[in-house]
Amino acid sequence: xxxxxxxxxxxxxxxxxxxxxxxxxxxxxxxxxxxxxxxxxxxxxxxxxxxxxxxxxxxxxxxxxxxxxxxxxx
Numbered sequence: 001x002x003x004x005x006x007x008x009x010x011x012x013x014x015x016x017x018x019x020x021x022x023x024x025x026x027x028x029x030x031x032x033x034x035x036x037x038x039x040x041x042x043x044x045x046x047x048x049x050x051x052x053x054x055x056x057x058x059x060x061x062x063x064x065x066x067x068x069x070x071x072x073x074x
Contacts, residue, residue, distance in 0.1 A: 005058035012052035019045025 022041040026033040 005055045005062065008051055008055035008058065012048045012050075012055055015044045015048025015051065017048075019043075019048060 019041050022031065022037065022044075025031050026037065031037060
């Protein structure tokens, strides 16, 4: 998982979408609003945000490392 930041970012996007769509579905009364579902959607949203930040940082670090390696051999 840590070698593939793209996969981490994809998981984060899914979690963020879940955290946004479920409250909307609760508002239009597709799902009943329960404490568990509210807590789950909040946790998925916050977790997705954190995973996305970590994934982007890891992707940027890998790109920088690759760039530094290319500069070293010029």
